[in-house]
Amino acid sequence: MLRLSELMRQTADTGSGGVLPHDPVLAGLTLDSRKAQPGYLFAAVAGSHADGASFVADAVKRGAVAILVARDVVLPALDPGIVVVRDANPRRRIALMAAAFAGLQPATIAAVTGTNGKSSTVHFARHIWASLGLNAASVGTLGIFSAGFSRDAGLTTPDPIQLHADLATLAREGVTHLAIEASSHGLDQHRLDGLRLAAAAFTNLTREHLDYHPSMQAYFEAKARLFGQLLPSDGTAVVNADSDRAAALAEICHRRGIRFWTYGTQGREFRLLRDEPTATGQHLEIEVLGTRYEIDLPLVGAFQASNALAALGLVVATGGDVTRAVSSLGTLSGAPGRLQLVARHRSGAPVYVDYAHKPEALETVLRTLRPFAKGRLVVVFGCGGDRDRGKRPLMGEIATRLADLTIVTDDNPRSEQPVAIRAEILRGIPPERKNWMEESAGRREAIAEGLAALRSAEDLLLIAGKGHETGQTIGAVKHPFDDAQVARELAGAAS
Numbered sequence: 001m002l003r004l005s006e007l008m009r010q011t012a013d014t015g016s017g018g019v020l021p022h023d024p025v026l027a028g029l030t031l032d033s034r035k036a037q038p039g040y041l042f043a044a045v046a047g048s049h050a051d052g053a054s055f056v057a058d059a060v061k062r063g064a065v066a067i068l069v070a071r072d073v074v075l076p077a078l079d080p081g082i083v084v085v086r087d088a089n090p091r092r093r094i095a096l097m098a099a100a101f102a103g104l105q106p107a108t109i110a111a112v113t114g115t116n117g118k119s120s121t122v123h124f125a126r127h128i129w130a131s132l133g134l135n136a137a138s139v140g141t142l143g144i145f146s147a148g149f150s151r152d153a154g155l156t157t158p159d160p161i162q163l164h165a166d167l168a169t170l171a172r173e174g175v176t177h178l179a180i181e182a183s184s185h186g187l188d189q190h191r192l193d194g195l196r197l198a199a200a201a202f203t204n205l206t207r208e209h210l211d212y213h214p215s216m217q218a219y220f221e222a223k224a225r226l227f228g229q230l231l232p233s234d235g236t237a238v239v240n241a242d243s244d245r246a247a248a249l250a251e252i253c254h255r256r257g258i259r260f261w262t263y264g265t266q267g268r269e270f271r272l273l274r275d276e277p278t279a280t281g282q283h284l285e286i287e288v289l290g291t292r293y294e295i296d297l298p299l300v301g302a303f304q305a306s307n308a309l310a311a312l313g314l315v316v317a318t319g320g321d322v323t324r325a326v327s328s329l330g331t332l333s334g335a336p337g338r339l340q341l342v343a344r345h346r347s348g349a350p351v352y353v354d355y356a357h358k359p360e361a362l363e364t365v366l367r368t369l370r371p372f373a374k375g376r377l378v379v380v381f382g383c384g385g386d387r388d389r390g391k392r393p394l395m396g397e398i399a400t401r402l403a404d405l406t407i408v409t410d411d412n413p414r415s416e417q418p419v420a421i422r423a424e425i426l427r428g429i430p431p432e433r434k435n436w437m438e439e440s441a442g443r444r445e446a447i448a449e450g451l452a453a454l455r456s457a458e459d460l461l462l463i464a465g466k467g468h469e470t471g472q473t474i475g476a477v478k479h480p481f482d483d484a485q486v487a488r489e490l491a492g493a494a495s
């Protein structure tokens, strides 16, 4: 409970002013009129489908006593007992209010942005902190994880009201260190504006979400907000030097006086010098702040080594002991659904599940797995409905270029016709490659076909796109579906 005047005082940086006609004690905040209760403040924001302003009367009917709205919005006549707060940027203001209202957040917070590798990096950062004896948590696509509290995710970056309620719970339970994914939607919609950040990492930028962002430049600018606006000038940026966006971020950070650290094969503070595959992962030689270390990372793929360095960078940037943090990389476990070995076919062929649902990710994971498939590399994948359509032909081209057999199937069709999504994937496949592909309606059937194509222990099946997901959304209904479980069931049945 907090008085409205106090909430406004604590968050007054976007320029709303004026004397309040009343000063209600607020019972809660909401961005959704349907969740308004007596004593609530309703933030009416314009969205991509609806305009929150048209739900003000609904919120008031449910008991809202205060409305936060943009300056220029015309509202219907309201009861004089309702306080209307105007702000130039209500999305930012409600995020700041959510933080103030919840009161507590873990003392040390690091955010991770980039097209690929965010979930893996926050998962790794939590592991490294925990190895240092710190009470750590992660928030993102996989949900919220800490020693004492976990919950499935709705969004990669939750809405600010939910987020701050959860962060306050974590902080009350003693969590001091938090790694959180910053999605481009989340950054663009100011969901993260109330966080007190100590560090921020950038992994890479490739094509994604061009249904939402008007261009790659706009997509980059959404991500760059993390460094240009959210990370305070006493924070540390940890940026992948192997990304072609590193120079632009360096410029932003230097302008703001932010400490700028880089990682990767071209990294300055966290440099990967050597990377050799081993039976169980890879042997790395790295240089961290001028000192050389050798470690056995129990994960395959150069991209996982890169994500591990990003996590290491965040831990060290926020005061973690370098030597102990480096040695904890030797006990990293992969993030669920990321290059996860889930089953073995009766032929001995391994079956992997991976969350590659973007062109660059699919290319990376197929290239990573190629050396492990001395025989045939088989991939089963589809594309999600109601998402960036431009990805579809690109992924069809990549799969058929890098795999020996591609089975095109359904991901989460959502409101789209599965056959139409598959047709867009097929459009990207050159005619001469059509002999090395099949189209299979129904993901379960496609996985069965993928398994049936395995002939020896030298073959390998990759099921891409849904990773850790435990449901498949068809129309408006989410049906239980778990790639790993289905693969195990079917591989078992085949043996």
Ligand SMILES: CC(=O)N[C@H]1[C@@H](OP(=O)(O)OP(=O)(O)OC[C@H]2O[C@@H](n3ccc(=O)[nH]c3=O)[C@H](O)[C@@H]2O)O[C@H](CO)[C@@H](O)[C@@H]1O[C@H](C)C(=O)N[C@@H](C)C(=O)N[C@H](CCC(=O)O)C(=O)O
Pocket: 031, 032, 033, 034, 045, 046, 047, 048, 049, 050, 051, 052, 055, 141, 154, 155, 156, 157, 158, 159, 160, 183, 184, 185, 186, 189, 212
């Ligand atoms: C495109 C997008 O990001 N939409 C998010 C956005 O919704 P919006 O502002 O567009 O909502 P809208 O439907 O237009 O409605 C406008 C406003 O009216 C309100 N409303 C609506 C109806 C009503 O009866 N009463 C009412 O008050 C809504 O609560 C909203 O505040 O803000 C909502 C509240 O925070 C989110 O739930 C919603 O996420 C939708 C469900 C979504 O699917 N988002 C995905 C694309 C997303 O955000 N993904 C990213 C990236 C994933 C990744 O790459 O990892 C993520 O962070 O998960």
Ligand SMILES: Nc1ncnc2c1ncn2[C@@H]1O[C@H](COP(=O)(O)OP(=O)(O)OP(=O)(O)O)[C@@H](O)[C@H]1O
Pocket: 114, 115, 116, 117, 118, 119, 120, 121, 141, 156, 181, 203, 204, 303, 304, 306, 307, 335, 337, 338, 339, 354, 355, 356, 357, 360, 361, 362, 364, 365, 467
């Ligand atoms: N650093 C990387 N470079 C290229 N591809 C990567 C990298 N890290 C992960 N991937 C690929 O992207 C997939 C998703 O990885 P991860 O979940 O860590 O990324 P994310 O950024 O959180 O994705 P999302 O935005 O979908 O939540 C992995 O399964 C893998 O195929």
Ligand SMILES: N[C@H](CCC[C@H](N)C(=O)O)C(=O)O
Pocket: 141, 156, 357, 383, 384, 385, 387, 411, 412, 465, 466
């Ligand atoms: N956070 C991502 C997840 C996509 C996962 C993929 N399986 C799909 O459904 O497209 C999104 O909402 O765009």
Ligand SMILES: [Mg+2]
Pocket: 118, 119, 120, 140, 141, 142, 156, 181
């Ligand atoms: Mg993620």
